[in-house]
Every structure is written in C-alpha cells, then in structure tokens.
Amino acid sequence: MRTVVCAALLLLSGCGATVASDTSATDPVTITNCGQQVTFDRVPSKVVTNDTGITELMFALGLKDRMAGYVIKGKDSVDVRTSPWKADFDSVKHLSDRVSKEVVQGAGADMVFAGWNYGFSESTGFTPDSLKSLGIGTYQLTEACRNGVGKQRGIMPALDALYTDLRNLGKIFRVEAKAEELVSGYQKQIADAGKLMAGKPRPRVFLYDSGQDQPFTSGKNAAPQDVISKAGGDNLFGDLNDSWTTVNWETVVQRDPEVVLIVDYADGEANTPEQKQAFLEGFAPLANSPAVKGKRFFSLPYAALVESPRNAASIEAFAKFLAEG
Missing domain, CATH: 3.40.50.1980 (Nitrogenase molybdenum iron protein domain)
Incomplete structure (x- = not known):
C-alpha cells in the first residue's frame, strides 16, 4: 500500500x-x-x-x-x-x-x-x-x-x-x-485533476474509516464522496443519504470493491493504515474482491477526507493513484 x-x-x-x-x-x-x-x-x-x-x-x-x-x-x-x-x-x-x-x-x-x-x-x-x-x-x-x-x-x-x-x-x-x-x-x-481519469473506467471505491464488526464509511454527503468521484471513481456507498455512517460487511462484499481508500485514523482496533489493510486482506469474505486480490489500497489522513482546505489536493492525489492503474 x-x-x-x-x-x-x-x-x-x-x-x-x-x-x-x-x-x-x-x-x-x-x-x-x-x-x-x-x-x-x-x-x-x-x-x-x-x-x-x-x-x-x-x-x-x-x-x-x-x-x-x-x-x-x-x-x-x-x-x-x-x-x-x-x-x-x-x-x-x-x-x-x-x-x-x-x-x-x-x-x-x-x-x-x-x-x-x-x-x-x-x-x-x-x-x-x-x-x-x-x-x-x-x-x-x-x-x-x-x-x-x-x-x-x-x-x-x-x-x-x-x-x-x-x-x-x-x-x-x-x-x-x-x-x-x-x-x-x-x-x-x-478540474485539472479530473483530466487524469478522463475516458477511463471508473472503479468502485470503498472508503474504509474504521470498524471490524461493522465498517464505518462515507455516504453521499461527506467529503469522500467528492474526493472519490472527482478523482474518477464511484463511491461504493454513494447512494446513502448521510455523511459518515455505519454499514454492514455483507453489502460491502456484494458491491465488490475494486479500490479501498483508507482513512489514516486510529480507531482502537487498527490504528494505522497498514493495520487496516492487513485486516481487510485477512477478512475472508473480501478475499476475492478485485481490491484485495489486486492490493489496490490507498490512504489519506483524516483531515484530508473531512471537509477542509485539503480536499482539492486529496482529489489530485487520489486521481493520480487511480490513473496509474
């Protein structure tokens, strides 16, 4: 990662x-x-x-x-x-x-x-x-x-x-x-960052903040929605009319993520991006997902993924990662 x-x-x-x-x-x-x-x-x-x-x-x-x-x-x-x-x-x-x-x-x-x-x-x-x-x-x-x-x-x-x-x-x-x-x-x-993925397939992106029993992620009203979409991906939970919210693993598995965007944020269970990636890679129901099989993980600090002056640069950084394939 x-x-x-x-x-x-x-x-x-x-x-x-x-x-x-x-x-x-x-x-x-x-x-x-x-x-x-x-x-x-x-x-x-x-x-x-x-x-x-x-x-x-x-x-x-x-x-x-x-x-x-x-x-x-x-x-x-x-x-x-x-x-x-x-x-x-x-x-x-x-x-x-x-x-x-x-x-x-x-x-x-x-x-x-x-x-x-x-x-x-x-x-x-x-x-x-x-x-x-x-x-x-x-x-x-x-x-x-x-x-x-x-x-x-x-x-x-x-x-x-x-x-x-x-x-x-x-x-x-x-x-x-x-x-x-x-x-x-x-x-x-x-706008400049959006050009990096122009004409390329839009990957399904799972925003993983925290949680092992139930994942905490982003719906359509929190900053990751625009960070992901403006960078050229589709938020796995962009249909939820909420900001930061809890979902269930069954739905994550069903929606088959192609990329995981990890929040660098300590949650008491996995406190680093590396620990969060290790958990996801060892979580059997996700083993066959394209994200895990292809080791398609990317991480940004918490402050870059809530509403903040870092959002534009977060979009640019994530777009560059997605464009590299």
Whole structure:
C-alpha cells in the first residue's frame, strides 16, 4: 500500500499567512448556516474551533489571529504533522483534547466553530442553543448540517459545503477576497485533476474509516464522496443519504470493491493504515474482491477526507493513484 503524506501535495495558498480583516466594521453580517439565518453583530475575535479540518479552514483564510485556540485530540496527530498549516497549529493555543462549555468559557470565546459529531452533541449538552444561552455565538460546519431525516447529516454536495463555509466565513470576518481566491484555486486544481481519469473506467471505491464488526464509511454527503468521484471513481456507498455512517460487511462484499481508500485514523482496533489493510486482506469474505486480490489500497489522513482546505489536493492525489492503474 502506498500511504500518501498529504502535506507535500497540498495547495499552499494561505499557508501560514495572516489576512487582515476589517475589524473596525460595525455593520452586522447575516449569513445562512445549516438553513438558518445567523447574524454576527461584530467580527469575532476569540474563536474556538473543534477538529482539524475546521481549524484549517480558519488558517487557510489567514484568520489565526482571530482565534482563542483550538480543540483536537492529540496535538501530535498524523493530521497535524501532515498539515501545511503546522506552523499555525504551533502558534495558536491547543486548548484541550475534548470540547466543552468549560473549555470555551475558559478561553473567553465569542464564537465556536464546530459541527454535529464534530463537537456539537445533544448527549454532551454542547450545542449551539446551549452556547447561545451563555452569550457565545456559533458557526456550524456545513458538511455536518442535519438534513431533517433523524440525525442524518449533509444538505449539499461536500465541495459545495466547503465553498459555502469559505464564503460565509469570508463575510463574517470581512475577508471575502481571500475566500474567493481559495475557492477559485481549489476549483481549478480539481478540474485539472479530473483530466487524469478522463475516458477511463471508473472503479468502485470503498472508503474504509474504521470498524471490524461493522465498517464505518462515507455516504453521499461527506467529503469522500467528492474526493472519490472527482478523482474518477464511484463511491461504493454513494447512494446513502448521510455523511459518515455505519454499514454492514455483507453489502460491502456484494458491491465488490475494486479500490479501498483508507482513512489514516486510529480507531482502537487498527490504528494505522497498514493495520487496516492487513485486516481487510485477512477478512475472508473480501478475499476475492478485485481490491484485495489486486492490493489496490490507498490512504489519506483524516483531515484530508473531512471537509477542509485539503480536499482539492486529496482529489489530485487520489486521481493520480487511480490513473496509474
């Protein structure tokens, strides 16, 4: 298996840069976030972010100076080590491994940027409504917006969610020009990557995050859907109206994957891409699948496969792998 260190392949626009936002602006800004109108009376100055990709959105926009700190599990994780914004991670305060009201209040936060299952959760009581009662504003990651069907998530294609968040954050922080620069750059990079598989057969791709009893994978509303499809493949579970979700092995076997895209993410059972590949190769029901027989495995860091500024480079890297056959 070829494990890609994603940082070397990423579009570096905005890396380590601070973009001056118009902090003197006093006019309120209203944006649409997860289907709701949200108004910010002033430019937030003490933002707390939860999760790596969310934090990198702030860094890509040059907004590290507007942050009180970030919450991620393990500051020395693969995601941080491979991040093109590692210097920003080093210079902004790591607040905790787990987000909570106490953490954000202790940081003096005036805004929390998180998402459902990316920090927000009814089970922990850490929700936009609970923070509103404390006088703390929130912005929700669009990839993780609830879509009205139970707790399923995703209201638009993943790349549209990325562009929506960049443009919304651009308005909130008065850095619209920087947001548009990033969006146009990513769109060009993705269009160029798409040419690599033009006219070639589209392989069936199984996104394997974790889980041995039941696999955790991606439906049509999470970032891997667009990473896979824009690179020239078909997501094995692209018919599921959800983002990250659990399926069953019987369906994986029936759908006969030709390529496996592994998330470099520790799950307690198999903590490295190599361990995950070894499990899949030793899983008897998959032994005759084209992916296992042909050893067609590819890996990317977790932060490259959730909504983040790494998505375009992930598409490029995966397209190159698929094009090599």
